[in-house]
Amino acid sequence: MTPLIAACKIGRNVAAAIVGATVALGSVAWAQQSSKAAPETVASVVKNTWKAPAEGWQTRVDQDDTQRLCSETRNNPSKADYEKIRVRELATIVFPADGVVLGNWKDGEAVAQTGTGGQFSDKADGPRGGNCYACHQMSPKELSYGTLGPSLIEYGKIRKYAAADAKAAYVKIFNAQSVLPCSNMPRFGFHKFLSEQQLKDVTAFLFDPESPVNKP
Amino acid sequence: MRHLAEVTLHVWRTLGLVAMLTVCAVASNVAAQQAPDITEKEIERYRAMISDPFANPAYLNVDRGETLWAQARGTKNVSLQGCDLGEGAGRIDGVYAKLPRYFADTDRVMDIEQRLLWCMEMLQGVDTKDVIKRRFSGPGIVSDMEDLVAFIANKSNGMKFAVSVSHPKEQEMFAVGEAMFYRRSSIMDFSCATCHADDGKRIRLQGLPNLSKPGKNAQETMGTWPTYRVSQSQMRTMQHRLWDCYRQMRMPAPDYASDGITALTLYLTRQAEGGDILVPSIKR
Numbered sequence: 001m002t003p004l005i006a007a008c009k010i011g012r013n014v015a016a017a018i019v020g021a022t023v024a025l026g027s028v029a030w031a032q033q034s035s036k037a038a039p040e041t042v043a044s045v046v047k048n049t050w051k052a053p054a055e056g057w058q059t060r061v062d063q064d065d066t067q068r069l070c071s072e073t074r075n076n077p078s079k080a081d082y083e084k085i086r087v088r089e090l091a092t093i094v095f096p097a098d099g100v101v102l103g104n105w106k107d108g109e110a111v112a113q114t115g116t117g118g119q120f121s122d123k124a125d126g127p128r129g130g131n132c133y134a135c136h137q138m139s140p141k142e143l144s145y146g147t148l149g150p151s152l153i154e155y156g157k158i159r160k161y162a163a164a165d166a167k168a169a170y171v172k173i174f175n176a177q178s179v180l181p182c183s184n185m186p187r188f189g190f191h192k193f194l195s196e197q198q199l200k201d202v203t204a205f206l207f208d209p210e211s212p213v214n215k216p
Numbered sequence: 217m218r219h220l221a222e223v224t225l226h227v228w229r230t231l232g233l234v235a236m237l238t239v240c241a242v243a244s245n246v247a248a249q250q251a252p253d254i255t256e257k258e259i260e261r262y263r264a265m266i267s268d269p270f271a272n273p274a275y276l277n278v279d280r281g282e283t284l285w286a287q288a289r290g291t292k293n294v295s296l297q298g299c300d301l302g303e304g305a306g307r308i309d310g311v312y313a314k315l316p317r318y319f320a321d322t323d324r325v326m327d328i329e330q331r332l333l334w335c336m337e338m339l340q341g342v343d344t345k346d347v348i349k350r351r352f353s354g355p356g357i358v359s360d361m362e363d364l365v366a367f368i369a370n371k372s373n374g375m376k377f378a379v380s381v382s383h384p385k386e387q388e389m390f391a392v393g394e395a396m397f398y399r400r401s402s403i404m405d406f407s408c409a410t411c412h413a414d415d416g417k418r419i420r421l422q423g424l425p426n427l428s429k430p431g432k433n434a435q436e437t438m439g440t441w442p443t444y445r446v447s448q449s450q451m452r453t454m455q456h457r458l459w460d461c462y463r464q465m466r467m468p469a470p471d472y473a474s475d476g477i478t479a480l481t482l483y484l485t486r487q488a489e490g491g492d493i494l495v496p497s498i499k500r
Contacts, residue, residue: 035387035391036394036395037388037391037392041388041391041392042392042395045392045396045475045476045479046396046476048474048475048476049470049474049475049476050467050468050470050471050476051474057468060401060402060403060466060467060468061401061402061467061468062401063399063400063401067400067401067405070400070405071395071398071399071400071407074398074409075409118403118404119463119464119466120467120468120469121463133420134419134420144421145420146417146418146419146420146422147416147417147418148410148411148417148418148419177405184405184410186403186405187405191403191404191405193404
């Protein structure tokens with residue numbers, strides 16, 4: 001058993017350490033290529049790679065204008081494009097008819113914890129979630145959180161539970177790029193990935209004083 | 217030899233891979249903090265383990281791949297030993313370190329799977345429909361492709377990645393791979409770069425290698441595929457890894473051995489230039 005544990009300890013990418021000092025050499029020699037692929041060439045390879053997507057899935061392969069601009073500029077759009085994207089994305093926001101953006105924080109916690117839904121291996125009517133914990137720290141009690149996004153601990157408390165800030169959070173979650181064009185955060189409401197109720201619930205998870213997010 | 221390997225596999229299972237994984241989960245966090253303390257001895261031990269046919273179940277795939285490589289099949293009833301994987305017909309030592317690459321006879325850049333399929337069809341006259349159907353192994357499904365790749369990749373052990381981008385078609389394929397790496401799409405707006413373009417990020421507790429630049433992360437990553445995935449109890453190749461990442465991206469499944477996968481593999485392997493190859497490895 002000892003060698004196994006030693007192996008684990010070293011970690012999944014052991015070669016790392018093996019390589020360590022010695023191989024750094026190899027990478028110096030080669031500078032990043034600068035020549036870019038013609039868009040038509042990329043498009044034809046993409047077409048070849050997804051020749052016959054299932055019914056309704058071709059739109060997932062094709063890009064919308066925002067995705068295309070963000071890809072081409074590697075999430076650094078020009079000032080003009082930045083503004084163009086912001087305005088376009090802002091126009092997609094749909095608020096709940098009664099204007100109430102806060103739902104049930106307990107259900108919102110489930111939305112934040114759930115990572116399933118929308119994958120080709122998932123059932124179409126199976127559970128869906130925002131998988132917020134993949135990228136954000138939220139409740140201090142949940143230790144399994146990712147770091148692609150900022151920590152949201154005490155998000156509502158810091159903002160004194162202000163109604164305007166809760167509304168802004170709803171907007172952010174509905175369409176992250178209406179606030180920050182080319183953000184890496186998914187546009188959950190825009191893509192109808194989360195339902196209106198789920199959007200409200202997860203906003204409440206951030207803004208309810210009883211939510212663990214606000215209880216350090 | 218094969219029998220012993222199977223016995224070892226059995227021992228692995230009964231020892232409890234679950235227990236081992238728990239240890240791994242805890243230990244890998246520790247390792248992350250203590251990385252500089254890793255001793256040469258521990259590394260040597262790990263090296264010995266993953267190259268030990270009796271400790272790494274993926275050596276069953278290597279064995280099966282060796283048999284398949286030499287077996288006469290197809291309408292032409294010949295083996296794959298006449299297949300040119302880039303260094304001349306029948307040569308397998310070191311070929312994996314230089315794939316994907318340009319092949320003059322097809323006038324295309326091909327990865328190892330594309331090339332093997334081409335050889336099966338052209339050289340052996342094998343109908344690859346069934347081979348492609350069994351592309352990923354599973355309960356009751358043995359994958360010829362996974363076995364062959366395990367066998368051939370293993371013959372580059374101890375070598376370093378050295379793919380070429382000198383031919384214009386290789387340059388083009390590299391550039392396409394790079395564009396695909398940054399290409400955002402689908403209902404989560406993800407690209408590969410969303411998860412693999414920064415140092416030291418994680419999803420939940422899963423560490424994410426930065427594959428957007430040449431160097432250590434890319435070298436460690438690419439130099440350890442194909443790999444025996446303990447969580448899946450199967451040996452997997454890069455085809456499966458990228459299929460899985462596209463699944464997370466909420467994309468449709470990419471076609472097996474398609475040019476997009478080859479382009480990305482060329483891009484990633486180029487970032488891994490100079491990296492040591494030590495396969496099949498074992499991973500989570």
